[in-house]
Amino acid sequence: MAEMAGPRRTERRKFAVEPIEFLMWAFMVSVFMIFAGFTSGYIVRKGDGNWLAFTLPTAFLLSTALVVLSSIAMQWTFSQAKKNELGKVKTGMVITLLLGLGFVGAQLLAYSQLVNIGLFLNGNPSVSFLYVITFIHALHMVSAIIALIVIFAQAFRFQVHSKKLMGIRLVTIFWHFLGILWIYLYGFFYFMN
Amino acid sequence: MAHTQEHHHEHHKETFISKYIFSMDHKMIAKQYLITGMIMALIAALLSLLFRLQLGWPENTFPWLETLLGDWGKGGRLDPNFYLALVTLHGTLMVFFVLTAGLSGTFSNLLIPLQIGARDMASPFLNMVSYWLFFCSSVIMLISLFIESGPASAGWTIYPPLSALPQAIPGSGLGMTLWLISMTLFIASSLMGSLNYITTILNLRTPGMRMTRMPLTIWSFLTTSILGVLSFPVLLAAAVLLIFDRSFGTSFYLSDIFIAGEVLNRNGGSPILFQHLFWFLGHPEVYIVLMPALGITSEVIATNARKPIFGYRAMIGSLIGISVLSFVVWGHHMFITGMNPFLGNVFMILTLIIAVPSAVKTFNYLATLWRGNIRFTPAMLFAIGLVSLFISGGLTGLYLGNAALDINLHDTYFVVAHFHLVMGSAAMFGMLAGVYHWYPRMFGTLMNEKLGYLHFWLTFAAVYMVFFPMHFMGLDGVPRRYYNFTGFEWMQEWGDLNKFISISAILGTAAQLIFIWNFYYSIKKGKKSPQNPWQSNTLEWTAPIEERMHGNWPGDIPHVHRWPYDYSVPGAPQDFIPQTVKDDDLPEEIRQGKVKPAPEHAGTPASETVADKLLFSRFINLFGFKKA
Ligand code: HEM
Ligand SMILES: [Cu+2]
Numbered sequence: 133m134a135e136m137a138g139p140r141r142t143e144r145r146k147f148a149v150e151p152i153e154f155l156m157w158a159f160m161v162s163v164f165m166i167f168a169g170f171t172s173g174y175i176v177r178k179g180d181g182n183w184l185a186f187t188l189p190t191a192f193l194l195s196t197a198l199v200v201l202s203s204i205a206m207q208w209t210f211s212q213a214k215k216n217e218l219g220k221v222k223t224g225m226v227i228t229l230l231l232g233l234g235f236v237g238a239q240l241l242a243y244s245q246l247v248n249i250g251l252f253l254n255g256n257p258s259v260s261f262l263y264v265i266t267f268i269h270a271l272h273m274v275s276a277i278i279a280l281i282v283i284f285a286q287a288f289r290f291q292v293h294s295k296k297l298m299g300i301r302l303v304t305i306f307w308h309f310l311g312i313l314w315i316y317l318y319g320f321f322y323f324m325n
Numbered sequence: 326m327a328h329t330q331e332h333h334h335e336h337h338k339e340t341f342i343s344k345y346i347f348s349m350d351h352k353m354i355a356k357q358y359l360i361t362g363m364i365m366a367l368i369a370a371l372l373s374l375l376f377r378l379q380l381g382w383p384e385n386t387f388p389w390l391e392t393l394l395g396d397w398g399k400g401g402r403l404d405p406n407f408y409l410a411l412v413t414l415h416g417t418l419m420v421f422f423v424l425t426a427g428l429s430g431t432f433s434n435l436l437i438p439l440q441i442g443a444r445d446m447a448s449p450f451l452n453m454v455s456y457w458l459f460f461c462s463s464v465i466m467l468i469s470l471f472i473e474s475g476p477a478s479a480g481w482t483i484y485p486p487l488s489a490l491p492q493a494i495p496g497s498g499l500g501m502t503l504w505l506i507s508m509t510l511f512i513a514s515s516l517m518g519s520l521n522y523i524t525t526i527l528n529l530r531t532p533g534m535r536m537t538r539m540p541l542t543i544w545s546f547l548t549t550s551i552l553g554v555l556s557f558p559v560l561l562a563a564a565v566l567l568i569f570d571r572s573f574g575t576s577f578y579l580s581d582i583f584i585a586g587e588v589l590n591r592n593g594g595s596p597i598l599f600q601h602l603f604w605f606l607g608h609p610e611v612y613i614v615l616m617p618a619l620g621i622t623s624e625v626i627a628t629n630a631r632k633p634i635f636g637y638r639a640m641i642g643s644l645i646g647i648s649v650l651s652f653v654v655w656g657h658h659m660f661i662t663g664m665n666p667f668l669g670n671v672f673m674i675l676t677l678i679i680a681v682p683s684a685v686k687t688f689n690y691l692a693t694l695w696r697g698n699i700r701f702t703p704a705m706l707f708a709i710g711l712v713s714l715f716i717s718g719g720l721t722g723l724y725l726g727n728a729a730l731d732i733n734l735h736d737t738y739f740v741v742a743h744f745h746l747v748m749g750s751a752a753m754f755g756m757l758a759g760v761y762h763w764y765p766r767m768f769g770t771l772m773n774e775k776l777g778y779l780h781f782w783l784t785f786a787a788v789y790m791v792f793f794p795m796h797f798m799g800l801d802g803v804p805r806r807y808y809n810f811t812g813f814e815w816m817q818e819w820g821d822l823n824k825f826i827s828i829s830a831i832l833g834t835a836a837q838l839i840f841i842w843n844f845y846y847s848i849k850k851g852k853k854s855p856q857n858p859w860q861s862n863t864l865e866w867t868a869p870i871e872e873r874m875h876g877n878w879p880g881d882i883p884h885v886h887r888w889p890y891d892y893s894v895p896g897a898p899q900d901f902i903p904q905t906v907k908d909d910d911l912p913e914e915i916r917q918g919k920v921k922p923a924p925e926h927a928g929t930p931a932s933e934t935v936a937d938k939l940l941f942s943r944f945i946n947l948f949g950f951k952k953a
Contacts, residue, residue, distance in 0.1 A: 149528075161555070163558070169559035176601055177595055182593045253574070254573065254574035254575050257577055
């Protein structure tokens with residue numbers, strides 16, 4: 133990842149958490165706050181009444197399954213990188229990538245299911261919230277996919293191995309985070325709708 | 326001395342672009358923030374003079390306005406729509422671009438690595454990106470001044486429907502769109518900065534720099550950044566919903582609305598929802614603005630009173646207290662939105678509790694000054710000025726925080742007076758104190774003191790002349806954001822006072838030219854500064870100020886052996902003991918405890934106190950930040 137100024141070699145300290153990884157965790161807190169803002173807005177708005185209840189599209193079940201599988205694949209890939217199994221790393225990345233794209237596809241499928249039963253973006257706020265929140269989540273997923281592609285390219289230049297794990301480590305953490313975030317959102321919609 | 330050679334090597338490689346433009350050196354980025362912030366401040370001040378002209382002389386015509394503004398000043402009168410645009414941009418530029426980015430960006434960047442003994446930020450690259458995003462967002466915001474329909478005009482709080490319906494008023498169109506784009510970039514920039522600051526402070530402290538040995542500046546930058554990381558994303562969420570309302574026909578904030586007799590096809594939205602989301606950021610934001618100024622003040626007051634800061638731990642505690650409370654009081658901006666009175670009471674009580682940590686800070690400042698051996702440098706004057714403004718503006722907060730009183734005072738000039746004293750002026754004073762104090766650290770020269778005094782006294786007089794009388798107008802019910810008050814019989818008695826305020830504002834702004842001249846003149850022509858001009862204890866003065874290198878220290882980074890406030894220690898050879906001095910190097914009688922090093926520090930020179938062990942070290946180890 134980006135180079136770190138930090139201490140010189142002679143001043144190198146042992147960190148329990150590398151600064152750049154720490155930065156990643158703090159970043160995830162701030163991403164979570166976006167969704168905390170959305171979901172609290174949802175609750176506040178729902179309290180005002182005029183709220184259309186509807187059943188969630190079934191495609192969300194598919195996307196949930198895909199996101200869980202992709203997390204498992206990502207974790208497996210990371211463990212292979214630790215073991216220097218470079219071939220398996222590449223395979224794992226491809227699988228994760230496909231599952232990630234599948235997730236985005238499943239979200240699009242969910243939108244089309246909504247449209248088919250006449251629930252549009254500019255309808256009742258209960259529907260609009262669902263569209264906007266899942267859309268912003270999907271945007272984050274796309275950014276994670278791009279990061280994964282970058283790491284994938286590095287793997288071809290033999291840049292991902294047990295001595296150089298930080299890049300893949302950060303992507304793995306972010307990937308799991310987005311999966312957990314999705315499960316939170318799905319649960320939220322399921323119980324709040 | 327391998328390091329020195331290494332540095333010379335780096336030096337030759339630097340080009341103009343990598344040194345001055347796309348620099349990754351935190352000291353250069355600090356200067357970039359400062360100068361951009363100063364330019365934005367000047368523009369924002371000039372905008373305010375234009376609308377003060379309207380408020381002071383609503384009946385007069387000024388032909389030159391038409392020359393300057395074209396259609397916006399037709400016939401020598403300011404256009405009412407442009408008046409709203411001016412108020413909006415003035416607030417936006419001052420709150421976000423000057424007092425958030427300009428203040429935090431400058432001093433967090435300059436001081437965090439230098440005062441904690443780090444070579445640079447955790448990620449210098451991200452730091453550079455953060456500045457350039459800020460720069461782009463500034464340019465976009467300024468461009469909106471030059472488009473035909475004018476800039477955003479819904480106030481700095483951009484409440485819907487004016488912000489959500491592009492056809493509502495002229496400024497609701499392209500101007501509002503540019504505002505949203507600019508602020509999105511701004512939020513991204515601010516997040517990158519804050520994440521970097523937090524990571525650097527928690528991870529890259531030099532050996533010996535325990536959390537409880539950090540200067541209060543660093544503590545304030547830390548709490549400020551944490552507030553930013555938690556609250557700016559919520560503004561982003563609010564802005565996303567607003568963008569969908571504007572461009573994609575959703576109705577998050579819009580309900581049945583008539584425009585020019587026509588019903589719009591929106592239903593079910595709630596403009597109050599926007600207020601909740603906005604103020605969830607908005608209130609922490611006022612402390613994001615103020616806290617760095619408070620941190621700077623702590624440092625400047627202790628150094629120039631030659632006394633340990635009174636109640637170091639209480640200062641940290643009150644920063645944390647203010648930060649936590651600031652997330653649960655946003656409702657006090659919404660007392661008149663028809664909220665449940667019970668909820669209103671909860672917000673009222675929480676709001677009034679904020680007065681407690683605020684008072685702790687105030688009394689600690691006063692106690693630090695008490696019987697100090699005070700040096701009235703310009704920085705010190707501005708720091709004391711901040712304390713004065715914090716008191717006079719903070720007291721009116723108690724009136725506004727009282728729901729029953731706020732129903733009368735909301736949206737009047739009383740609120741304008743409150744926040745300009747406690748936020749606008751106080752934070753500006755903190756920023757100026759910081760500039761005077763750390764100018765030698767940035768440029769290696771000293772600013773002219775006489776001009777500094779002149780600047781201080783004119784500014785101090787002007788802010789009170791401008792903002793104090795507004796309290797009385799507000800108590801009389803004069804509303805804020807009105808274009809003129811000539812249409813109402815009972816408001817006309819305030820006409821003369823409005824003239825007085827406008828004249829004072831012009832004088833106050835003119836006084837800033839002294840500062841700007843002093844600032845630029847002293848860069849090249851100022852007296853050369855000694856290495857440690859204020860005899861300060863903190864680490865930034867151990868790095869050479871003559872040659873400002875990337876990496877800060879030519880040799881090894883300094884290690885820290887004490888807290889930063891050992892001033893006027895009885896028995897010590899000098900009246901200050903820098904943080905790098907070991908206990909072993911101190912005279913015998915201090916070491917043996919015959920003379921106490923400093924009141925606050927008594928009994929804890931080398932060993933950790935119980936609180937330190939229990940609260941900070943344990944907590945920090947828990948998260949894996951081993952102190953070296
Ligand atoms: C004892 C502490 C304080 C209390 C109880 C307090 C209370 C309030 C209340 C109730 C309002 C809403 C008034 C209204 O719109 O009707 C308000 C407005 C405001 N306060 Fe304070 N305040 C305090 C300190 C501060 C500080 C320290 C700052 C900034 C550093 C600040 C900045 C502001 C701003 C910017 C507004 C106006 C926002 C706007 O409507 O444009 N306040 N304050
Ligand atoms: Cu507030």
